[in-house]
Amino acid sequence: MTIVTEAPADAQQESVRRVHEVARRAQLAAADLALATRADKDGALAAMAQALVDRTDEIVAANAADLERGRAEGMNDGLQDRLRLTPERIAQIADAVREVIALPDPTGEVLRGSTLPNGLQIRQVRVPMGVVGMIYESRPNVTADAAALGVKSGNAMILRGGSAAAQSNAVIVAALRSALAEHGLPADSVQLLDGGREDVTALITARGLVDLVIPRGGAGLIQTVVLGATVPVIETGIGNVHVYVDSAADLVMAREIVINSKLRRTSVCNAAETLLVHRDVAATFLPTILGDFATRGVRLHLDERAGVVAQDTGVGFDPATEQDWRTEYLDAEIAVGVVDSADAAIDHINAFGSRHTEVIVTENRAAARRFVARVDAAVVAVNASSAFTDGGQFGMGAEIGISTQKLHARGPMALPELTSTKWVLEGDGQIRS
Known part of the structure; x- marks a missing residue:
């Protein structure tokens, strides 16, 4: 409007x-x-x-x-x-x-x-x-x-x-x-x-x-x-929500969290719009999750390193632009990037995020604590879907909105x-x- x-x-x-x-x-x-x-x-x-x-x-x-x-x-x-x-x-x-x-x-x-x-x-x-x-x-x-x-x-x-x-x-x-x-x-x-x-x-x-x-x-x-x-x-801010899959992530858990965060309902503000994956697990995790997205009709916007993986798997994609990192799609689209470290993921999120909800998937508790402390957002989730950012899920009943x-x-x-x-x-x- x-x-x-x-x-x-x-x-x-x-x-x-x-x-x-x-x-x-x-x-x-x-x-x-x-x-x-x-x-x-x-x-x-x-x-x-x-x-x-x-x-x-x-x-x-x-x-x-x-x-x-x-x-x-x-x-x-x-x-x-x-x-x-x-x-x-x-x-x-x-x-x-x-x-x-x-x-x-x-x-x-x-x-x-x-x-x-x-x-x-x-x-x-x-x-x-x-x-x-x-x-x-x-x-x-x-x-x-x-x-x-x-x-x-x-x-x-x-x-x-x-x-x-x-x-x-x-x-x-x-x-x-x-x-x-x-x-x-x-x-x-x-x-x-x-x-x-x-x-x-x-x-x-x-x-x-x-x-x-x-x-x-x-x-x-x-x-x-x-x-x-x-x-x-x-x-109440827009939901440019990120999920970061750390090098120490349980990749089976990560797959479920990413899919639920993005696809439970694509049109809501707590839906994930960007996926960041640590370089150490990118070659293992990305072929699976990109395939999941492709079979579900999700349009992909990939950075250069994620694009190399996609080319090897035959998945179609668009090159990610800076605007893609800033976009709340509210649809079956997602931007995907590979990062060198948890700190690089945090810097990306703080640069492009909307201060709504941010997710880390990791078994490294020190990395989780650092992510929680450094990410500037109203809600930070560790090993849980972004879909839980909701007044009803928080035990508040109906919500008036999510303040950022x-x-x-x-x-x-x-x-x-x-x-x-x-x-x-x-x-x-x-x-x-």
Whole structure:
């Protein structure tokens, strides 16, 4: 989704008026949510999950229209997979909402506190952010995930999905709003912006009405929001993920990890996009893994040394360019290179990676510790697939995104990351001398 910030003055003014009205309704809803008990919120989440199941046929029909429009506009297979909803996927989305019910409510949690010698009690507690704007692209499951996490954490959510999922998102949000209202919580706890690009500009500059914006999608979307927002932003980065196979790797294990990291789902941000192999095992490991990729229809971008191996095995490939090392393919493509050492792999990752998830496969614990310490990423995995970088896999329930920045939140974000803190002082007349 490309966002432009210039628009005719009258169109932008109308968008600002409309988005500000949405934000004011969200502020009122957030004030009510702040008073809701955990039982209130959990009951609403159960109703929201059931509403998705009850309206499965309607959601699938809307999604089919989105898919048909996407095909007509030349959407690739990977993006269509991210967009596609089936009854099974809707059931999984509903289950993800239900999983949030079982998670602890972060609001009101006391992080620290003390009683001063004069009897004044001081404590720092978690409180909702308030109004959170979420800007994302073609995965309609994010709509339900964001709504569920928002309700549980006491935040009103303003959602702006990509145009590719417009009809799917409209039906999903209608179902969620209906369930909220029927359960006694404000329907405006979840609102959907369905206007043009001007709405994004209005949302990310609604300082004082919107407390936080979270962009989730491609590099263009994220950078546009980060650079154009006056509202605070949590940056969720693209997933240019690497798997490094060390000289001390168990190559049977490495093969399984590489295949799972790349091919479990090629269209998700935790999918591997680059494979780096130590030169000492390249001649043994590369023929096998390149053959695996070739039989599965994966397009290969190989550096010179990996290309020599491929020529010997007859596997087709394209020479890797510098742009290939920087690319998040989100499809059945991967860049492959041979490195001279673990440090060379680390340097490559820190130069080209997106600070999302990085993997080392090795039986050398010293090499693993060095990799973990030196690689700059939100998640570093040792002898495990990159596919585990996911809020659900981390026990967080549904996730709002994966932060690649270092302030406030890093890695998969769920309920605690949607809160701020408030200091509460309780006394019985103390004054300061």
